[in-house]
Amino acid sequence: MTNVKIYRVEGVMLISADKLPTWQRFSVEVRALNEKHALEYIYSVLGSRHKVKRANIKILKIEEIPLEKAESKYVRDLSTLTRMVIK
Incomplete structure (x- = not known):
């Protein structure tokens, strides 16, 4: 079984880059196998929720x-889950 860790990722993202650019701080906690996977997940989630480019x-x-x-x-x-039931 793989060992999933918890990561806290903190940073800033540029919101509405074309109209009124504003840097917004964020702090997100994710479960991932390593830092690389956590970083990829953060880029994916912020990009889809807020339409922010990775750059x-x-x-x-x-x-x-x-x-x-x-x-x-x-x-x-x-x-803390020990088992999962899927119907």
């Missing part, structure tokens, strides 16, 4: 955090 996303810090320090309820709940 307009600047990552400031990626850190692995323990389960106790995770602030996201979704990430904590996923990490």
Whole structure:
């Protein structure tokens, strides 16, 4: 079984680059196998939710955090699952 870790990714993204450019800070917690996968997931999610190009996303810090320090309820709940039932 693979060892999934929790990462906190912090950075800034350029919102509405053509009209009124504004740098917006973000901090997202994700579950991933390694930092590279976490970074790819962040680019994908921010691009799809906010229509931000990868060039307009600047990552400031990626850190692995323990389960106790995770602030996201979704990430904590996923990490504590022992089994999953699919119908």
